[in-house]
Amino acid sequence: MSRFPENFLWGGATxxxxxxxxxxxxGKGLSHLDYVYxxxxxxxxxxxxxxxxxxxxxxxxxxxxxxxxxxxxxHRYKEDIALLAEMGFKSFRMSIxxxxxxxxxxxxxxxxxxxxxxxxxxxxxxxxxxxxxxxMIHYELPIxxxxxxxxxxxxxxxxxxxxxxxxxxxxxxxxxxxxxxFNEINMVTAVPWLGxxxxxxxxxxxxxxxxxxxxxxxxxxxxWNYTSHQALxxxxxxxxxxxxxxHDTAPQCKIGNMFNLxxxxxxxxxxxxxxxxxxxxxxxxxxxxxxxKGYYPKWMLSYxxxxxxxxxxxxNYEEILANGKVxxxxxxxxxxxxxxxxxxxxxxIGNFIRMLKNPxxxxxxxxxxxxxxxxxxxxxxxxxxxxLPIYIVENGLGAFEKPxxxxxxxxxxxxxxxRSHIKAIGEAIEDGVDVIGYTPWGCxxxxxxSLVSMSKRYGFIYVDADxxxxxxYDRSRKDSFYWYKKVIASNGEDLD
Ligand code: BG6
Numbered sequence: 001m002s003r004f005p006e007n008f009l010w011g012g013a014t015x016x017x018x019x020x021x022x023x024x025x026x027g028k029g030l031s032h033l034d035y036v037y038x039x040x041x042x043x044x045x046x047x048x049x050x051x052x053x054x055x056x057x058x059x060x061x062x063x064x065x066x067x068x069x070x071x072x073x074x075h076r077y078k079e080d081i082a083l084l085a086e087m088g089f090k091s092f093r094m095s096i097x098x099x100x101x102x103x104x105x106x107x108x109x110x111x112x113x114x115x116x117x118x119x120x121x122x123x124x125x126x127x128x129x130x131x132x133x134x135x136m137i138h139y140e141l142p143i144x145x146x147x148x149x150x151x152x153x154x155x156x157x158x159x160x161x162x163x164x165x166x167x168x169x170x171x172x173x174x175x176x177x178x179x180x181x182f183n184e185i186n187m188v189t190a191v192p193w194l195g196x197x198x199x200x201x202x203x204x205x206x207x208x209x210x211x212x213x214x215x216x217x218x219x220x221x222x223x224w225n226y227t228s229h230q231a232l233x234x235x236x237x238x239x240x241x242x243x244x245x246x247h248d249t250a251p252q253c254k255i256g257n258m259f260n261l262x263x264x265x266x267x268x269x270x271x272x273x274x275x276x277x278x279x280x281x282x283x284x285x286x287x288x289x290x291x292x293k294g295y296y297p298k299w300m301l302s303y304x305x306x307x308x309x310x311x312x313x314x315x316n317y318e319e320i321l322a323n324g325k326v327x328x329x330x331x332x333x334x335x336x337x338x339x340x341x342x343x344x345x346x347x348x349i350g351n352f353i354r355m356l357k358n359p360x361x362x363x364x365x366x367x368x369x370x371x372x373x374x375x376x377x378x379x380x381x382x383x384x385x386x387x388l389p390i391y392i393v394e395n396g397l398g399a400f401e402k403p404x405x406x407x408x409x410x411x412x413x414x415x416x417x418x419r420s421h422i423k424a425i426g427e428a429i430e431d432g433v434d435v436i437g438y439t440p441w442g443c444x445x446x447x448x449x450s451l452v453s454m455s456k457r458y459g460f461i462y463v464d465a466d467x468x469x470x471x472x473y474d475r476s477r478k479d480s481f482y483w484y485k486k487v488i489a490s491n492g493e494d495l496d
Contacts (some may be wrong), residue, residue, distance in 0.1 A: 002491040003426040009131060009436055010488040011091030012084065012443020012460070013394050015138035015183065017067045019446045020097060022074030026113035029103030031140040032151075032197040037063040038452050038467055042366075045452045046194040049201045053146070064468060066447045066454065071463045072473050077121050080444055083461055083475060085128035088488035092130050093393050093439040094121070095138035095183065098164055105142030105160050110167060122175040133393065133439065134176050135258065136165055136242070138183040139449065141197040151197030152188065152231030155314060158238050165242035173250035180258040180330055180393065181239035186287040187260060188235065189228040194449075196231035203227055225309050236290050237314045240324025256330040256391060257291035259284070263336040263374035267356060272341035280339055285385065288329060292386045294322040328436065329386055332394030333421075336361070336374035365399050366456065370417060372424035379428035379435065389436045395421055396441040398448065398456040401478075409462050409478040418480070418487075419495045426492055440484075444475070460484050 017033045024030070035056040036045050048056075056063060073080055084092055098105060100114035125132050145157050165181070188195030200206065203223035210216075216224065239257070246253045262284040266273035282299060289297050295318065304311060314320070338356045345356065361369040375395075382390055397417040401409050418440060429435050442458025445465075453467045460481040465471035486494050 002493045003429050004492040005429070005436070006491070007090075008491060009091035009133070009178075009391070009438070010492075011089045011093065011130070011133070011437065011439040013093035013133075013439040013441050014073075014444065014446055015095040015135065015449075016097035016100070017070070017095075017138065017140055017447075018442075018449065019070045019073040019094075019444070020100075021068065021070035021072040023068040025074065026100075026117070027103055027111045028097065028114065029099035029105070030143045031097070031099045032143055032146050032193070033067045033140055034065060035143070036067060036452050037065050041453055041455050041467065042451065044450045046191050046450060048193040048199065049206055050199045051201075053199060066452050066467065066469065069447075069465075069469050071444065071446055071454075071465060074117070076473070076475075078124055079475065080461075081121075081124045081128065081130070083477070083481075084443065085130060087460060087481060087485045089128075089130050089443075090488070091133050091178075091437050091439055092125055092443075093133040093135065095135035095140070096168060098137065098140050098161075099142050101167065102142065102160075102164055104144045105164070106144060110171075115171060118172065119175070122172065126175065131178065132176050133178040133180070133391070133437070134168075134172070135180045135183050136168055137161070137181065139187075139194055146197045146199070150202065150227075151192075151199070152234050153196065153198055153227050155234055155312075158234050158241075158314070161238045162241050162245075165238065166245055169242065169246050169250050169253065173246075173253055177253055178391070179246070179253055179255045181242060181255065181326075182235050183258050184260040184332055185232065185235055185239070185258065185291070186262075186284065188232050192224065192228045192231070196228060196235075198227050198231060200224060200227065222308065225307050229304070229309050230311055232287075233311050233314065233317070237317060237320055239291060239326075240294070240321045243324035243326055244320075254327040256328040257288060257326045258330045258332070258393060259287045261331040261333040261375075261378055263333075263371070263378045265336065265338045265358070265374075267338045267340040270341070273339065276339045276341045288382070288386065290321060291326050292329060292388060294325040296321075326388075328389040328391055329382055330391040330393045331382075332441070333375050333378070333392065334395065334441075335368040336371040337369065364397055364417075368398070370397075370420075372420040375421060376424040376428045376431070379425070379433045380431055383431075383433045389434045391437045391439075392425065392435060393437075393439050394441040395438070396458045398442075398458050400455055401457050401462070403462065403476070407476065409476075411478045411480045414458075414478070414480045415483045418484070422487065422492055422495060 101110040192198035204220045266277040444461040445457045445459035445463040448456040
C-alpha cells in the first residue's frame with residue numbers, strides 16, 4: 001500500500017514567462033521580465049538597476065531576451081499537454097500572464113484572445129483529467145508599473161492587481177480549483193527587481209561593480225529593506241483581498257500562498273550560530289505567518305524597528321489580512337544551507353540564498369546543495385506551525401544537458417535527486433504531514449529564472465533550443481520521463 005494518499009496530485013510546474021513565448025502576439029503587452037536580458041550561461045540577470053533597464057530599452061533589437069521566446073508553449077501547448085498526460089500527470093502548475101489579459105495592466109476589460117487562450121489550455125488539461133494549479137502572478141509586472149510607478153512599492157498597483165485577480169476568479173473558477181496568488185512571495189525581499197519590479201538605484205547609490213549578495217553600504221541596505229518590505233506589504237494586501245473574494249464568490253476554489261522554503265542549519269553547535277539559524281528560519285516563516293495566520297508576528301514588528309524600516313501601512317490592513325487567510329501552504333524547495341553568526345563569513349549563492357558550504361551534502365552543477373532530509377524536517381515544522389494541507393509546487397535539479405549520438409538524455413542524476421526527495425515526502429506523510437501534491441519544477445525544459453538561459457534544464461522533456469533561441473524547439477523524452485511515469489502509476493511506491 002502506498003504512503004501517498006489516493007488522490008495525490010502528481011504533476012509538474014512551469015510559469016508563463018518561462019514557457020509561453022508569443023511575446024507580442026494577439027495583443028499581449030510586456031512585463032518587467034521581458035526586459036531581462038541574457039548575459040552568459042552562469043551569470044545571474046535578475047538584479048536589474050535603472051542602467052540595465054535603460055540599456056534593455058535602447059538595445060531592444062540587439063540584446064537577447066529569452067523570456068520573450070519561452071519554449072513556444074503558446075503555439076505548442078496541445079503537444080506539451082499530451083506529453084504530460086502520457087506521464088500520467090494529475091496536476092499541472094502554470095501561471096497566467098497578466099499582460100496577455102490586460103496588456104498594460106490599466107485596461108478595464110481584458111483582451112478576448114488572451115482570455116480564450118487560457119480557456120483552451122484548461123480545456124486541454126481537463127481532457128486528460130489533469131487538474132490545473134494556477135499561479136496568478138509568477139514574477140510578472142506590466143511594465144507601466146515600473147515606468148509610471150515604483151513597481152510594487154507604490155500602493156497604486158494594488159487595485160489594478162486586485163481587478164486582474166478578480167477577473168481570474170470570475171472567469172475561470174469553474175475550470176480551476178487550486179490557485180496560488182504570488183510565486184515565491186519572499187523573493188521580493190531577496191531580489192527586489194524580480195519580485196517587485198523595483199529599480200533600487202532610484203532610492204540610493206549603488207557602489208560601482210556591486211555584485212549581487214555582496215555586503216551593502218548602509219544607505220543601500222536601508223533602501224533595499226524599505227522598498228522590498230513596502231512592496232511585500234502591498235502584495236500581502238492584494239493576496240488577502242483576493243482570498244477573501246474567492247471565499248465569498250467561489251467557495252469551491254482553494255487559494256494557497258507560495259514561498260521559497262529555506263531550510264537552515266547552524267554551522268556549529270555554538271548558541272550564537274543556533275540563534276542565527278533560528279532568526280533566519282523565523283524570517284523565512286514570516287512570509288507564511290502573514291498569509292496563513294492573517295497578521296504580522298510581533299517579532300517582525302520589532303525587526304522593522306530594529307532595522308529602521310518604516311512601512312506605510314495600507315488602510316485597514318489588519319482587517320484585510322485577518323479576512324484573507326489562505327487555504328493551504330505551498331512552497332518551492334531546492335536546497336538547504338547553513339548559517340554562521342560570523343558576519344564576515346556569510347555568503348550568498350544558489351537560489352538567491354545566503355549559504356555556506358555544508359560538507360555533508362553534494363551539490364548540483366550550479367552549486368545548489370542537495371538535501372532531501374531538510375525537506376522532511378521542514379514539512380514537519382510547517383505542519384506544527386500551520387496545520388494546513390501542503391502542496392509542494394516546485395522542486396528539482398537544474399543541469400547542463402546535451403543529447404547523445406542517439407538523441408537520448410540519460411538523466412540518472414535527476415532521477416536520483418527526485419527519488420530521494422519523493423522518498424522524503426513519503427516519510428513526512430508517514431510522520432503525519434498532510435501533503436496533497438508534488439509538482440517538480442520545469443517538468444518540460446524552460447527558460448531559467450536566475451540565468452535567463454535555456455542551458456540550465458530541469459525537464460522530463462527535452463526542448464531543442466539554445467540560449468540564443470536557435471534550435472527546432474522539438475520535444476523529446478529523457479530517461480526521467482519514463483521513470484516519473486512509473487512513479488505516478490505506482491502512486492509513489494516504485495522509485496527504482
Ligand atoms: C524558483 C522560481 O525560484 O526557482 C522559478 O519560482 C525558477 O521561476 C526556479 O525557474 C528555478 O530557478 P532557476 O534560476 O534555476 O530557473
